[in-house]
Amino acid sequence: MSADPAAGPVAGSSLADAAAPSSSPVLDIRDLSVVYRTPAGDVRAVNQVNLALGAGEVVGLAGESGSGKSTLAYGACRLLRAPALVTNGSVIYSGRRVSRPADILTMRSDELRRLRWREIAIVFQSAMNALNPVLKVRDQLLDAIHAHLKMPRDEAHERAASLLDLVGIPRSRLRSYPHELSGGMRQRVMIAMALAADPEIIIMDEPTTALDVVVQRDILAQIVELKDRLGFSILFITHDLSLLLELTDRIAVMYAGQFVEIATSDEIHRESSHPYTKGLLNSFPSLRGPRRELVGIPGSPPDLGNPPPGCPFVPRCVYARPECQDVDMRLLPVATSRDPDHVTACPFVLPDTPVPSPVPSSASGRPAGELGT
């Protein structure tokens, strides 16, 4: 595919030379804020977040439902509709095919149209709902191909078939309707569609959440294989941190619309610093190794229409102290980490900080580690 110069001359040159974290990222989200306008006031779903996605990198976005992770991704692609409103920030895209970096948020709509799918594709959460039930797989693939690439009919047909090859579905399935496919196959079709225009970035929003573990593992392995072969970058959104630890290069943990910790997967696994990350890591039962005590995170996320002062995690945090009310949620390097890019929003807790005292959780009345004993 040829370069797409039209995506270039938009947001002004001042953005192009702005400092990037390491090598220049393909997607650089800066100070992005999204609110939901409600009669009761603004709900701050995403609050001043910064995230860079490098070329060929797999970045995981972890958080509970309602933490703003999907809103962040959709906001960055201008896919949100009122009452959602992007109030601040820039999203600089600089793929191999564009001549100059451009801000997605200020692009003209024809430029945006060229950017979507060709440069940034999305695999939506529920494959059951994202495919059109009255169209055959082939027609949906052709739809995507014709809408974003100019190619003759028979070539498009061949492309549709080869896309199915890519995701390991037999070509005979081109004539199937979505209901004739299993959940895993439907999800593969969704991935094939995202690959239709050979994008630079694929955003995956909980692509395997509704699937069994066996199918999930297969699909994830396939995604990784395709990524290595085709060289795209992935922003992988999920609430399942255990998946991200295995799959991604870097993980950004989101809570109440803000990042609380960003680090490489290894650092998150071994040296997680923020109490929320620690809580997530202690939430899932492990299959291997000795049975460890599971703690979980009691309570529920705050009301973003009326956020508490300081750190929003305080009410659920076992390390909470009075000073937490004054925390400004800026991401600062973890003091004990050798990796300067390992940043956390909690200025008090370090990876090896012991839990203050075994707080008897009011929710369950007993430690969770007793499960099944």
Added chain:
Amino acid sequence: MSEQTLTSAAVARGPLAMEAISLSKDFRIGRGNTLHAVRDVSFNLYRGAVVALVGESGSGKSTAARLLAGQERLTSGTIRLDGKQVEVSSRGDFRRYKSEVQLVFQDPFSSLNPIHTVRYHLERPVKLHQGHDANVDQEVVSLMEQVRLTPARQFLVKYPHELSGGQRQRVSFARALAARPSVLLADEPVSMLDVSIRLEMLNLLDDLRRRFSLAMLYITHDIASARYFADEILVMYAGEIVERGPAEEVTQVPAHPYTQLLVASAPDPDNLGSALRGGSRRQGPATASGRPQNLDGSAATQGCPFNPRCPFADDLCRQEDPALTQISATRGAACWHLDVAAPELVSGPRRDGDTTTT
């Protein structure tokens, strides 16, 4: 049948509550085709114990639960509750049965009626199962407290859409408890919830099990959660139980190739980078990949249902379906080639006594 001599790992917990004996369920799917959704499944539920039914979608685990709940008619087999054979022939019978056996559904978003308040969802079963002379209001509040939706009065007036997923599932639990059941069948009770909420929910279920001495069937595709939550694990594939045994043993030393695949497929954060991030596919004992014609694992109609995906399959597997054979006093697996698939379990001198039981 060998499984009759097999002792459930859950037996030590409490008295026998429910027996499922050779349950089968066929669905007709047009033109004389039959789907054997559940085939000759037997197990026992004990008061105060959790038995997990683990398998992928379509393995028949939900159908098994629906059979036990009386929602589907058995094609063959017997269900016994407290030693008495269950005959549900009238509405009254059904209601009496329901007051003992309750089902919790997977999806708290669709299992609650959106146009009714939480109070309505709880009042109805209380009146239905405890009679109109019961102190309904007090009972409803106490149910809310059991599932820790407090302050109860504040939640009772809410509609399902005003609740989070976890809160809705708590209402489902409370609704099931309203009948004061002895058996609780939980069909994927946490799989629609966030990982961070799941643990709390399982803790709550565990607490309810203990407090009401419930006999619990926990249906899931997440074998890791079954390890922590259940006493016994039954692994289902294509309607059959292919392996059963104490939760810790089944997850740590799986015998059946399908169980091995399940265990190998579970996310493994302690094994960073080795499998997925390296870009190479995990070569587990039985990997379904590399067989594009059978990616999502359709089961064989003849022989062992797992044979198309099984690395050990041979002609015998393609022709005859193995019965559940006993490995130890509490473990069994349905595989012709256990000596190859799990040599440490069958050929070694190790007996049941020295394995780690929880």
